[in-house]
Amino acid sequence: MMQRYVVVDLETTGNSPKKGDRIIQFAGVVIENDQIVDEYSTYIHPGQEISLFIEELTGISNETVKNAPDFEDVAENIARLIEGACFVAHNVLFDLSFLQEELVRCGFEPFYGSTLDTVELAKILKPTSDGYKLHQLAKEENLDHSRPHQADSDAYATALLLLELKKKLMNLPVMTLKQLYRLSYSLQSEISELIDACIASKLAKAEVHSPDLITYRGLAFKKAEDESEQKDTGAEFPLDDEKKIAMLQSAYPAFEARSGQLDMMNMIHHSFESSQDAIIEAGTGIGKSIGYLLPAVYFSKKHHKPVVVSTYTLQLQDQLLQNEVPKLKKILPFTFQAVLLKGRSNYLSLAKFERALREKEDNYETALTKMQILVWLTETVTGDKDELNLTSGGQLFWNRLQSDGLTYAGLKQPWLELDFFERAKRTAAKADIIITNHSFLMTDLLTEDALIPKKGYLILDEAHHLEQAASKQLGSRLNYISVKTVLNRLGTSDQKQLLYKLGRMLLNNGLADGKSTHELDQKLSDFSYEFEQLFYYISNQAEKLSRSMSPKRLSFKIDDGRWGKAILVAERLVDLLGYIITELEKRLALLLNNESPLGKNSLFHLNDIEVLLGHLQDTRDSLHEFFIKPHEENIYWLDYTNAAPQHGVTLTVQPIAGSKRLWDSYFGRQKSVVMTSATLVVKDSFKYFKEQLGLENEPMQTASIPSPFPYKELVKVLVPNDLPDINCLSVEEFSETAANHIIAAAQAAKGRMMVLFTSHEMLRATYHSIKDSGVLDEFTLFAQGISGGSRMRLLRNFQNFEKAVLFGTTSLWEGVDIPGEDLSCLIIVRLPFSPPDEPVTAAKCQLLEKQGRNPFSAYSLPEALLRFRQGFGRLIRTPEDKGILVILDRRIITAKYGPEFQKAIPEVDWHQASIAEMAEMIEKWI
Known part of the structure; x- marks a missing residue:
């Protein structure tokens, strides 16, 4: 392992040495054999004024550097310090490039040694961190960082961070380290040398396998918690408020009784027990989350039926599980199980990730994301994407890895037992409380094979967003980039994408038809061209309209004469898609019905094509509804930005009264639905809220519980x-x-x-x-x-x-x-x-x-x-x-x-x- 690191941090007058910005403070911390052995820091006179902004940021003023040495006076000391060492910095490209400019300006050789970027290393080894700024990581790791934006404090904190990250790297299994090493050559700093040294060190002595990890098919995972059902507790909800207060105070002695919270608990208990619906406005500060979770758990335990809690935002969904559920577990005299359930695309497909690891990938962000996921697999038990802090490129790569649920009879499912979404379903089936979000809840209720009980008990928090969520869920969006992404993934028969692979499979099985392949290529090319023309035309029309209307969002009236050309193009596109979809379905059927067994990779490719086929069918349906047969009960509009002609347009359709449709078909069939929020009442009445959901004539309990704040x-x-x-x-x-x-x-x-x-x-x-x-x-x-x-x-x-x-x-x-x-x-x-x-x-x-x-x-x-x-x-x-x-x-x-x-x-x-x-x-x- 490399024995000597010099961790450097600079404070400067600006961001660009080429534009004349200069260093005002240098600090270096020397690490040898995993110990800090030396420190060096100095203020430097920049030969120019320090701006007020930099002074506010760093605390370094013109007065501070008035008698400081010029860089020329300390350049030799700095060059000697970093010579032969691995140069480490938090965002190494910035510090090193700045230092190189100054060294060369003073006649010294630039630094040619290894570099290590602690931002890059932290992204890999701490894939779930909220952020990768030094102060955020220092706080997470409880490191000494008393004076942010002072070079000596920053360098010391970065040195401590490096030592912590090295420990974390050494704690990873060799199996994971070897995969990280293979991917590390796509990185921007020499992390590969550090990983290689860790592997050598671990192989030099017998590896002790962590009892918290399991290995399967070349991957290391965190062992999942036991999914066994909870024992019956015979829980009885305490009707007496004094008993509830005593229970709350036994867990939290400083707890102050809030009558509003107790009223909410009693009302929800009554609603569930009597199978009635309720609307509760709960003012800020009454303790709304515990107010509905406590009676929900008691009801679930007593009747052996899960209660579903749904929120509008993923943030509140996570907050309930991470903050409120642990509080409740401390309060209640029995155990219960609460789980998070999100849409399938939020979960990692292990089969897809295994396949992606085999692909040679030199793209920086893809390699970085693979490395993040490899480390994350040793930590996560959920496989939920929201745990990860991905780059924008990583988010795009995730789309290739997300679970889609498509399987083929001929394809063995080696990952089924460990599949994260399947595990979430199994856990939810045994849970007392299922915490989800409005988007997934509504999607699930609209499917035949629903995970949420069709006649169950629901608590809908952030209920003022129900109408918006329902309309969005029953609507659709169409934009240029998403469709072009599908077309690029599909390719043509000579582009070596999925269509090419489909053609090779047909050829290898004696099922190829050269004429139909040529026709399909031509239709795809025609569709791509016509689709570009459609969105180019729409963007031009939007540009004209935006001069007199809102520049961001424009109503989209299909019967308006200005859209006549768009309707004609859309009709051609729908016909072209009809042909393309039919031909792809024929080819898939030929291969799946063929007597010759298909290989694993072939079935994976068919899976991918089927996903893209679903997107093409959605595109056809959207084009048909937008341009050919719009519905009177829907709203149509386009969102427009002038950033790029086609890219700046998104077409959206939503029903005017989506929530009414959902209530009549699904929510209204539940045994009991409780809707709550801090803002539901208008003019001391729930009339407006009920009207928006189409519930004017529905019998419901209602209560407005004011905030206790003076x-x-x-x-x-x-x-x-x-x-x-x-x-x-x-x-x-x-x-x-x-x-x-x-x-x-x-x-x-x-x-x-x-x-x-x-x-x-x-x-x-x-x-x-x-x-x-x-x-x-x-x-x-x-x-x-x-x-x-x-x-x-x-x-x-x-x-x-x-x-x-x-x-x-x-x-x-x-x-x-x-x-x-x-x-x-x-x-x-x-x-x-x-x-x-x-x-x-x-x-x-x-x-x-x-x-x-x-x-x-x-x-x-x-x-x-x-x-x-x-x-x-x-x-x-x-x-x-x-x-x-x-x-x-x-x-x-x-x-x-x-x-x-x-x-x-x-x-x-x-x-x-x-x-x-x-x-x-x-x-x-x-």
């Missing part, structure tokens, strides 16, 4: 009185005006502020107005859709910076839990009415007009009130929180419907103030 003591609401009416200005004009108030609020609150918008257009305009002004340069600004990264990454980054402002749209209006001082000020820029030309809104409003109802009062206003309540709910998450809400839309004061918004949230003090008064009030309150 909001009047925790929140003030400010409405500036020096802002113009939002409807009197353009987006750009109002954004500039709003920017001044946001700047003033940010300075008064010292960051810790979230700004909610109703459109990306206004968010971008306001963000850039503030950014360009330079007034908030000392603040860190994060903007959804601009700053990059997922929603969760944005939230984590926002919480990691002291003076931070987060600009968000749709998905940040709800499901954001930032307790304490991290979020002290919330700004709502505009009352959250949906744009009237938004396709779903427009269709619903047209339907209401046909029914003789007022679309504004029956739909637009209730929808906005619910969204407003959700936005308000971001501010106070615990009884200790304190915050201020600023509303920049004066219609909440001046419009007829303004009082409805004021009454939609708990009773708090409202104030109107000028920009100066607003800033003063914020400073005093928080």
Whole structure:
């Protein structure tokens, strides 16, 4: 094993040495024989000014380096330090390239030795980490990292991280190490040398096999937990609230009884026992999750029937299993089993992964993903993709590995016992609580061979999303890239893709027909060309329309004359697909019905073709519905971005009343359905919620349980009185005006502020107005859709910076839990009415007009009130929180419907103030 590593970190004036940026601090930590033996660090005078941003980031100012040596003065020491060592850094390409520039500039030879990137190594050995920034990994591994963005602290933390990663590598079985070694030559740093040394070290002594691992067909796995059924407990739900409180306090002595939580438990128990349906609004802070899980477990145990808990977001689904279920296991006097169940495509197919490992793959991201999965297999018992932190390329590669359930009678199933989805099904069949999501639940209910009991007991959390989830599930989407991906995977008979392999199989079995093969090639070529033309034409039409309509989403009216050409092309495409699908089905049938047995690889190829065939059939059905025979009860629209002509278009269809259809066919047949959320009530009534689901005439128990928080003591609401009416200005004009108030609020609150918008257009305009002004340069600004990264990454980054402002749209209006001082000020820029030309809104409003109802009062206003309540709910998450809400839309004061918004949230003090008064009030309150 390499004996000497030098772990390096640099702080610099910028990101590009070629543009004149310079090093301001160098640190190196020397490791020999797995021990830190030396450290060297120095500030360096860059010969230029250090920007305020770099000073804020690193703590290194112009004053700090005033008397520091120039790089020329320390270059020899640095060159001597790294000579003959393995150069290690967290993102090695950045540190090494910067250092190389400076060494060469000073007349020294560049470094030619081995390199090791701890980012790359961490991705492989910690495939489930939330992120790979140094501070995230240091926190996960509990490493000393007291001064992030200081080179000496960063280098030391990276050295400790390297030692931990080496230990992890040494703990992997030789079988896994050998597979990692084979793939490691596609990596960017010399990780292969480290793996090779680990293999040699382990082979030099007898390997001790971990009792937690099993090996099969050349792969090492974590041993699954016992799937045996739980013993009968004879559990009786404690009807007496005092008994429930005593049980909760025995597990958590600091637990404070919440009457709302107890009421919720009792109501759900009664609903299940009496086979009734219920709607429960549970305010923030009542303990909703335990409120429904506890009675669900008691019911399941007593009656030996599983209770299904479904959420809208995967985040809450995971949170229930990882956080709430362990709490409940501590509370209850008996054991129970709760399992997570997701759609099949979330699970790894071991058969596909085994085949992929045999393929020679030099693509960097594919090799990296294979290595991540090899390590992950020694840790996971679920095979659930959501555990992994994959790159974008890794996500694409996963599509080739996901479980699809297709099997052929002639193909042995060596992985069936270990198959992750099959294991999830077996576990779910024995579980007391099945935790799933609305998307999978609705998909499963629509299948004949459903995993969820057809007449069972359901708890639907985040129920305000039921209608949206149902419409999405019963709808479909068609875009250029997905179809072209299918065509590329299929190929033609001379491209050595799946169609070529199909032709070879037919030839080898004496079943080939040269004429029909040529015709199929021609039809595929025609289809590909016509499909490109269709989407090119649609994008051109969308470009013209977007000049007068929303630039992102456009209604798609099939009977409109401008789409006549698209309809003609779509008709030709449907005919071409009919021929292609029929010919592929014939070829598959010839091979499967042939007397000669097919080899394993041939059957795998047929499996892949059958999957693609399913995609082609979906494409044909979508084209037919969009362009040839649209249904009156559906909404059609296109999403358009001008990033690329064809790539920027997605066609979408959804039913106007999807949830009603699902309820009548499936949910309504369940023994008992409990729907819950923190925001279901509009104007003290469940009428709007029931109407959206088509449940106006369904008998249901209902309860609205208020939050226990004393909001009047925790929140003030400010409405500036020096802002113009939002409807009197353009987006750009109002954004500039709003920017001044946001700047003033940010300075008064010292960051810790979230700004909610109703459109990306206004968010971008306001963000850039503030950014360009330079007034908030000392603040860190994060903007959804601009700053990059997922929603969760944005939230984590926002919480990691002291003076931070987060600009968000749709998905940040709800499901954001930032307790304490991290979020002290919330700004709502505009009352959250949906744009009237938004396709779903427009269709619903047209339907209401046909029914003789007022679309504004029956739909637009209730929808906005619910969204407003959700936005308000971001501010106070615990009884200790304190915050201020600023509303920049004066219609909440001046419009007829303004009082409805004021009454939609708990009773708090409202104030109107000028920009100066607003800033003063914020400073005093928080």
